[in-house]
Amino acid sequence: MSELRFNPNLSPFARQDDSPSAEDRxxxxxxxxxxxxxxxxxxxxxxxxxxxxxxxxAPTLAVYPSYSDIELRRSIAGVIGRGLRPEHIFTGCSxxxxxxxxxxxxxxxxxxxILSSPTFAGAYKKVSAPLGAEVIDVPLEPRTFHYRPEAxxxxxxxxxxxxxLCNPNNPTGTVISAEAVATxxxxxxxxxxxxxxxxxxxxxxxxxxxxxxxxxxxGRNIVIVHSFSKAYGLAGLRLGYGxxxxxxANTIAGLHRGxxxxxxxxxxxxxxxxxxxxxxxxxxxxxxxxRWVCRQFDRLDIHYWKPAxxxxxxxxxxxxxxxxAQLQKRGLLLRGxxxxxxxxxxxxxxxxxxxxxxxxxxxxxxxxxxxx
Numbered sequence: 001m002s003e004l005r006f007n008p009n010l011s012p013f014a015r016q017d018d019s020p021s022a023e024d025r026x027x028x029x030x031x032x033x034x035x036x037x038x039x040x041x042x043x044x045x046x047x048x049x050x051x052x053x054x055x056x057x058a059p060t061l062a063v064y065p066s067y068s069d070i071e072l073r074r075s076i077a078g079v080i081g082r083g084l085r086p087e088h089i090f091t092g093c094s095x096x097x098x099x100x101x102x103x104x105x106x107x108x109x110x111x112x113x114i115l116s117s118p119t120f121a122g123a124y125k126k127v128s129a130p131l132g133a134e135v136i137d138v139p140l141e142p143r144t145f146h147y148r149p150e151a152x153x154x155x156x157x158x159x160x161x162x163x164x165l166c167n168p169n170n171p172t173g174t175v176i177s178a179e180a181v182a183t184x185x186x187x188x189x190x191x192x193x194x195x196x197x198x199x200x201x202x203x204x205x206x207x208x209x210x211x212x213x214x215x216x217x218x219g220r221n222i223v224i225v226h227s228f229s230k231a232y233g234l235a236g237l238r239l240g241y242g243x244x245x246x247x248x249a250n251t252i253a254g255l256h257r258g259x260x261x262x263x264x265x266x267x268x269x270x271x272x273x274x275x276x277x278x279x280x281x282x283x284x285x286x287x288x289x290x291r292w293v294c295r296q297f298d299r300l301d302i303h304y305w306k307p308a309x310x311x312x313x314x315x316x317x318x319x320x321x322x323x324x325a326q327l328q329k330r331g332l333l334l335r336g337x338x339x340x341x342x343x344x345x346x347x348x349x350x351x352x353x354x355x356x357x358x359x360x361x362x363x364x365x366x367x368x369x370x371x372x
Contacts, residue, residue: 095227095240
């Protein structure tokens with residue numbers, strides 16, 4: 001009998017660690033309140049309309065959902081406007097799955113995918129490498145994290161299929177400018193597709209931010225990825241979508257399994273689209289919190305990168321792993337960036353004022369006690 005063999009490309013991606021999370025341990029030890037400032041979650045939560053929609057649909061969960069997601073796609077297209085039609089949209093169970101559907105539709109063994117680190121590289125590799133694709137890194141400019149479109153174009157070969165842009169970029173919080181994207185798109189070969197991962201796009205207030213939708217409506221080779229997890233506050237439901245010209249969107253959507261969206265997600269997504277006032281409130285609140293935290297960083301003489309999303313990358317003279325451990329003891333969960341090669345940098349997910357104040361107080365205490 002022959003030995004069972006798995007795809008060797010799967011080996012780097014074993015089952016997630018089943019050990020208790022830092023949050024689980026803190027809660028089990030009944031320490032001070034845990035402030036989740038590590039996952040870029042929405043501290044204001046979803047719209048009350050979403051909660052009510054879920055409550056109404058819950059008694060019908062014994063019945064399969066609609067086979068089609070057309071009503072959700074109509075809602076998304078209606079909110080975005082600008083001539084966008086449901087045919088331009090495909091949905092996924094999270095922005096991550098939208099990315100996975102794109103790679104499944106486009107990649108074959110030996111193909112190449114270009115990304116620019118530091119970025120959301122772990123996810124990008126996880127949806128590309130198992131398909132046998134090679135991931136090519138064209139890093140951002142050091143320190144400024146500016147995108148280098150000319151270097152990306154130089155790295156494209158006949159085997160290149162995808163160029164991945166995270167904009168605003170995670171974990172840096174910086175924007176890839178409209179000028180940089182225009183340079184990339186103007187030199188892009190016809191066999192390459194750009195994936196603009198814009199799941200934090202709702203939070204951007206920067207005139208330099210590109211109008212990626214214009215490229216879709218012009219019929220260019222681009223897919224925009226969005227998520228309901230961030231500004232809409234539906235991270236626990238795992239709902240995302242992509243926007244592309246209809247032939248691209250239709251090909252990607254053809255990979256959907258039957259009944260691919262559950263009833264709760266469909267109802268919640270439609271309800272969320274119907275409450276843009278709540279979305280604006282979330283965005284305005286978190287922008288205000290970003291300004292407040294940046295003022296505190298200025299006061300403490302802490303270097304940070306101007307945020308365009310609901311998180312801020314900052315650095316101190318204390319190694320990130322050490323600082324993360326000290327903050328954790330105080331009930332504060334943040335994301336260190338050692339794995340991205342930034343050993344003194346951390347990413348702060350903006351919370352409500354109480355959580356942000358607790359973070360600043362703890363940081364000031366830790367830095368004041370740290371030796372020079």
